[in-house]
Amino acid sequence: MKAGFIGLGIMGKPMAKNLVKAGYPLCVYDHHEESIQELAQMGAVPCASAKEAAEDADVIFTMLPNSPHVKTALLEKDGVLESMKKGAVVVDMSSIDPTVSIELEKAVAAAGGEMIDAPVSGGEPKAIDGTVSFMCGGKEEVFEKVKPMLEKMGRDVTLVGPIGSGNMTKLANQIIVAVNIAALSEAMVLATKSGVNPENVYKAIRGGLAGSTVMDAKAPMMLDRNFNPGFRIELHIKDLNNAVNAAKAVGMEIPMAEKVLDMMKHLQEEGMGRCDHGAVVRYYEEQENVEVKR
Numbered sequence: 001m002k003a004g005f006i007g008l009g010i011m012g013k014p015m016a017k018n019l020v021k022a023g024y025p026l027c028v029y030d031h032h033e034e035s036i037q038e039l040a041q042m043g044a045v046p047c048a049s050a051k052e053a054a055e056d057a058d059v060i061f062t063m064l065p066n067s068p069h070v071k072t073a074l075l076e077k078d079g080v081l082e083s084m085k086k087g088a089v090v091v092d093m094s095s096i097d098p099t100v101s102i103e104l105e106k107a108v109a110a111a112g113g114e115m116i117d118a119p120v121s122g123g124e125p126k127a128i129d130g131t132v133s134f135m136c137g138g139k140e141e142v143f144e145k146v147k148p149m150l151e152k153m154g155r156d157v158t159l160v161g162p163i164g165s166g167n168m169t170k171l172a173n174q175i176i177v178a179v180n181i182a183a184l185s186e187a188m189v190l191a192t193k194s195g196v197n198p199e200n201v202y203k204a205i206r207g208g209l210a211g212s213t214v215m216d217a218k219a220p221m222m223l224d225r226n227f228n229p230g231f232r233i234e235l236h237i238k239d240l241n242n243a244v245n246a247a248k249a250v251g252m253e254i255p256m257a258e259k260v261l262d263m264m265k266h267l268q269e270e271g272m273g274r275c276d277h278g279a280v281v282r283y284y285e286e287q288e289n290v291e292v293k294r
């Protein structure tokens with residue numbers, strides 16, 4: 001199967017490399033020429049547009065920041081739909097608004113193609129190792145067609161439901177992670193302000209019910225004052241905005257996610273948008289004038 005790959009950023013570049021290593025012929029495009037050339041050196045075909053990358057492809061992967069970028073790459077001038085073959089499958093691996101995935105699937109179907117949404121969890125190291133988790137939405141027969149290729153880039157590849165379900169699952173993931181980080185931050189700052197060593201608090205509770213993957217990933221970073229990403233606050237703001245929109249679409253409020261979204265926006269205004277999302281602890285630290293550290 002021939003593939004096109006659009007979006008060679010932190011995640012897309014190593015994922016595209018894994019497809020090339022697995023022997024798939026790959027036509028690649030990104031706004032950054034350097035990233036295209038890096039893939040070309042491994043044997044991928046460099047392209048001058050999304051349209052060109054999609055021309056010959058049976059499967060077209062996109063790994064872009066957010067909904068508007070995917071809309072541009074698929075629908076606008078020199079986009080995928082101008083050249084896509086009938087029966088080709090678009091696999092959008094970006095984390096975007098699920099209502100946009102549903103919209104895009106209609107446009108792809110009208111042009112004679114199929115689409116699944118397949119956002120991932122796991123950051124750059126897992127993209128490099130080929131061990132990201134895929135949460136997919138779409139028709140089962142389309143999913144089965146592309147699953148072997150997804151398995152070259154990831155470990156757990158799950159079909160959750162119809163188109164948009166992948167991104168809805170990703171939003172669920174992002175709400176749970178955001179609220180966990182905020183709860184951890186709140187607790188660590190309370191302990192510190194009360195004169196109790198936060199490292200000892202972490203050691204004492206990590207094996208109990210409060211322990212979590214989030215706690216084990218983020219508490220050591222907070223204690224080390226290490227806020228290098230990881231997952232950037234600005235990307236988490238994007239996901240929580242998408243969650244608020246998705247909630248509005250079904251007439252629901254998500255107060256906990258909205259509160260953490262406000263904290264993250266405040267940190268972004270202070271220039272911390274590119275810090276790891278563990279820097280939410282800084283929000284509480286600022287309010288309370290203490291620092292969580294070993």
Ligand code: NAD
Nearest residue numbers: 007008009010011012030031064065069094095122123124
């Ligand atoms: P990134 O900003 O590093 O990469 C995006 C790439 O898309 C860039 O190279 C940019 O030049 C390119 N691009 C943008 N618009 C384009 C267009 N119209 N045509 C061609 N190229 C275009 O982002 P990333 O960290 O790789 O994230 C990609 C997606 O994966 C996001 O939705 C993000 O939320 C999600 N994600 C990221 C992580 C992570 O840890 N970074 C983890 C899981 C999921």
